Amino acid sequence: MKLQADVVIVGAGIIGLCTAMQITKRSSLSVVVVEQSRSLGEGSSGASSAVCRHRYSYNEMLLLARDGINAYRHWPEFIEAAQPLAQFQNEGVLWLADMGDSWASSESRRLEEAGIRSSILDAEQLKDRFPALNPCSLTPDTRSGEAHDCNEGAPYLLEIDGGYFDPVNALQDLSSATRKKGVTIKFLSKIKKVLVQAGKTVGVQFADGSSIEAPHVINATGPWCNDVFDQLELDLSWSLKPTRIQVLHLDRPAELTGALPVCCDMVGGIYFRTQNRGQQIILGSTLEEDEQEVVANPSDYAQTIEDDFMHAKLHALHHRIPSLPYRGTVNGYCGLYTVNRQDVHPIVGRTQIEGFYVANGFSGHGFKLAPAIGSMLAQEITGEICDFDTGVPPAFLSIDRIPLQLDSKNVLA
Numbered sequence: 001m002k003l004q005a006d007v008v009i010v011g012a013g014i015i016g017l018c019t020a021m022q023i024t025k026r027s028s029l030s031v032v033v034v035e036q037s038r039s040l041g042e043g044s045s046g047a048s049s050a051v052c053r054h055r056y057s058y059n060e061m062l063l064l065a066r067d068g069i070n071a072y073r074h075w076p077e078f079i080e081a082a083q084p085l086a087q088f089q090n091e092g093v094l095w096l097a098d099m100g101d102s103w104a105s106s107e108s109r110r111l112e113e114a115g116i117r118s119s120i121l122d123a124e125q126l127k128d129r130f131p132a133l134n135p136c137s138l139t140p141d142t143r144s145g146e147a148h149d150c151n152e153g154a155p156y157l158l159e160i161d162g163g164y165f166d167p168v169n170a171l172q173d174l175s176s177a178t179r180k181k182g183v184t185i186k187f188l189s190k191i192k193k194v195l196v197q198a199g200k201t202v203g204v205q206f207a208d209g210s211s212i213e214a215p216h217v218i219n220a221t222g223p224w225c226n227d228v229f230d231q232l233e234l235d236l237s238w239s240l241k242p243t244r245i246q247v248l249h250l251d252r253p254a255e256l257t258g259a260l261p262v263c264c265d266m267v268g269g270i271y272f273r274t275q276n277r278g279q280q281i282i283l284g285s286t287l288e289e290d291e292q293e294v295v296a297n298p299s300d301y302a303q304t305i306e307d308d309f310m311h312a313k314l315h316a317l318h319h320r321i322p323s324l325p326y327r328g329t330v331n332g333y334c335g336l337y338t339v340n341r342q343d344v345h346p347i348v349g350r351t352q353i354e355g356f357y358v359a360n361g362f363s364g365h366g367f368k369l370a371p372a373i374g375s376m377l378a379q380e381i382t383g384e385i386c387d388f389d390t391g392v393p394p395a396f397l398s399i400d401r402i403p404l405q406l407d408s409k410n411v412l413a
């Protein structure tokens with residue numbers, strides 16, 4: 001018997017599953033998600049820090065982040081389930097930047113204009129609200145590890161509506177919710193190629209020669225995206241590179257009391273947030289230099305944390321949280337960003353091949369954007385709109401756009 005579907009989504013990461021959810025929210029198209037792994041979360045999404053911040057350099061990205069995070073903030077309504085596993089952690093996102101006196105207020109205005117609540121804190125207000133945090137605006141010397149005399153800086157921006165999500169529970173929730181709406185998710189189903197006839201997509205083929213016929217296929221394969229592109233005659237000018245990313249985690253010591261928001265510490269080159277009901281801290285880099293290690297095979301890359309990375313990031317964390325004791329075990333793990341080397345922003349939407357869509361190159365942004373990216377694709381495929389949609393025009397991330405102009409190509413771009 002020939003398998004058929006209206007839409008095949010290749011990849012059951014956060015992008016693929018949010019897209020399946022968004023399609024089924026507005027149409028009765030039949031959707032099959034094919035996934036090479038035996039379970040959820042084995043790609044970028046499972047390793048994601050899932051920080052949900054809104055501030056981006058481009059207003060369109062800020063709106064996509066708003067619309068994506070809105071789904072996480074209203075998760076039961078989005079996935080149409082009364083008791084999901086995942087819950088939005090609305091801890092706020094604090095920006096510690098050394099960008100001059102007016103930066104926080106102008107960024108706050110941009111957020112407010114998009115309906116995202118924020119406030120500006122001076123150093124005293126910051127210490128009152130988050131007593132563990134040092135408001136210093138001087139960059140710590142992570143190479144020598146030497147201390148400096150700390151200096152209070154310009155006002156700080158707090159995204160009141162920001163926070164984080166649990167990526168693995170989110171995937172689990174989406175899997176249950178989409179199945180309930182009739183989506184088939186096929187595990188251990190690695191596609192070998194997308195089938196194209198006379199410039200039109202006609203399905204996908206697996207290694208054993210079996211296939212699924214479908215007029216719409218979405219490449220949501222995360223760091224493996226080039227395996228799919230390599231099979232196609234597609235004029236792809238983007239350089240999308242699977243890139244190894246290191247993340248540390250440590251138990252939160254008893255000494256560290258009081259609220260701790262998600263911190264984007266642009267001064268120290270780190271971000272950190274709590275997890276497991278505040279009992280742990282996870283810590284990653286915001287520096288472009290830490291997003292350079294391209295891996296040849298996304299299924300096989302080094303999993304160990306490098307000592308230099310660990311020491312540098314811990315030094316920056318101690319600078320920001322001086323009460324953090326120098327004891328306890330620090331662990332870590334690695335995941336993959338798919339970095340778009342031209343402008344660290346994704347490509348999304350239709351391609352020159354009719355019926356073939358891309359959703360690739362998300363760098364460190366894809367988790368928060370996923371429900372909005374799913375909305376963009378669902379609108380393109382079905383022509384229908386519904387709740388939890390984004391109004392950002394598809395041209396902004398289209399495959400034939402020109403690279404965005406950015407001051408710095410790091411994860412906070």
Ligand SMILES: Cc1cc2nc3c(=O)[nH]c(=O)nc-3n(C[C@H](O)[C@H](O)[C@H](O)COP(=O)(O)OP(=O)(O)OC[C@H]3O[C@@H](n4cnc5c(N)ncnc54)[C@H](O)[C@@H]3O)c2cc1C
Nearest residue numbers: 011013015036043044045048049051191222335366367368
């Ligand atoms: C350490 C780390 C921290 C991050 N932190 C943040 C953050 O704080 N905030 C944020 O917004 N984003 C963050 N990101 C980025 C975000 O997690 C990714 O952009 C997002 O998860 C990408 O999702 P995806 O669905 O495209 O890819 P994936 O999750 O990798 O999913 C792709 C899926 O496709 C499957 N697949 C691949 N090839 C095939 C094939 N041929 N056939 C069938 N299946 C296939 C894979 O097995 C995989 O399950 C982080 C990422 C990492 C690694």
